[in-house]
Amino acid sequence: MINVVRAELTKLRRPSLSLSTIAAVTFVIGLVTSLLFLLVDSPEGNGERGIRIGRDVLSLATGVSIGFSNSAGLLGIVALCIFAAQTAQEYTYGTLRNLLVRQPSRMKILIGKLISMKLFAIVMVALAAVLSVALSYLFAGVKDISTAAWASSEANAALARTFINVLIATIGYGIFGMILGLLFRSPISAISIGVIWNLIIEGLLSAFVTNIDRYFPGQLLSIVAQGGSEKVSYQYALITSYGFLLAGLLIVAVLFKRRDVAN
């Protein structure tokens, strides 16, 4: 297993992937954090779906981590794309046959890939956290928002909690991408279906059908990243979303184990 993880990390460390991930994370964090602070006085709202997060809320100890937690959905999309591409490209490049000749245990390949991508997600979310905090201080200064409470132990604890929740959500989105990658065996199909499902189908249905977000993995993972919502508890969101993902993972694992590798 450790051999698979080491081999996968060699692939994940390649400059093109690292640099594009850094660029994507910087863009997402920059976009969400700047909108959160720079539109703080806008009547149109500065949070997700037009929610207003005022100066008083941003000044609280939890204010330093709001930009970070609001970025979870888009960070998740980045993770979905990476996990899906890393999995499906083995089919399109034809490299899966090389992997299976060198490591015939398909389950070891699958679990090793998952572990290495989780490690990659940890680094990605840590980078996002650092960027988000730095930008929050920068934009708070620009908009004259008090940051006195952000250095408190309460703020540190909130940031740590947010980090764990965003990480859980990001890995969840990544697993969703991996499931799609194994299912469709094409990076383009897996990524486009994953993005359309999360951003459009789930988003639209949740806006028009009451309480349907309780049953959508993407919506539930967003709630996990926020630490729960008024309508859906953190525990429910976590257990249900990961329940869906586990079921999906089991199905594709069986397919991966049994399917002939004919390309």
Added chain:
Amino acid sequence: MSSPLAIDVADLSKKYGERMALSHANFEVPMGSICGFVGPNGSGKTTTIRMLLGLISPTTGSGHVLGESITHPEKYLPRVGAMIEGPAFYPALTGNQNLTVLAKLGGFDTKSIQGLLDLVELGDRGDSKYKTYSLGMKQRLGIAAALLPNPKLLVLDEPTNGLDPAGIQEIRNLLRKLANSGTTVFISSHLLSEIEVISDYLVMLRLGKVIFSGKTSQLLAKQQPVIVAKPEKSSDLDKLLKIAKEAGHECTVIGDSVHVTGASDYAAKFNKAAFDAGVVLETLTPVRPSLEDTFFEMTGE
């Protein structure tokens, strides 16, 4: 006592839907030999190789590689090197990094990578990205990857594709050297002249069935040589045909020559008979059928 076998396949079949890709195949490959694996496109070569490497499951039958059942590829694959359906690597990684991925995956020493790159003459391009490689360089990297485990069995699917004549010669020498050091080489190729030069053993497929397996020399010995006689005057072709037929040989006119099937020692008798009949021969050549001729005759292609 028979020699140990590198590959032993018994009644092996693979069915995709209603189509039989491989039907009840039986063949053996002795340890330490270079075995050519030939057949027209779609004859089942790649399907067989995939089954031997555990990538697909047989529908029926059994097989053993290095003495282990193909149902447990984990027992023999660490001793097998393979390049299947051409080289396949990550375009954004360098040649060196691609080999590092496979070496780490198989638990092999990454220190051997530079030596392997040098061996396939990619030593100075190891740090170039795979996507910048020519077809021949990709092929060489595929062979280097197959050699990573220092294999007891090397399975190569069309290894000389894209190589120039000098490259083909180098690969041929490399494979011969490996075979001399005890590595069994199982090589599929459509370049029959290459297979004829290099292989001791041969497995020939047609429409999913094994039509020959055994020593290459045995197969070629089975084929009757042909004597090609070209008369000075083309009006003498009929006389030559009559002479050969009366001597009990099969013969036919192809172009401006008569092709007579028979042992090469008939050539002298044929020459004398032609002279006695007043026919002057411009050329008289005994021709041993090549593997390609034999292949076309046996496969009916």
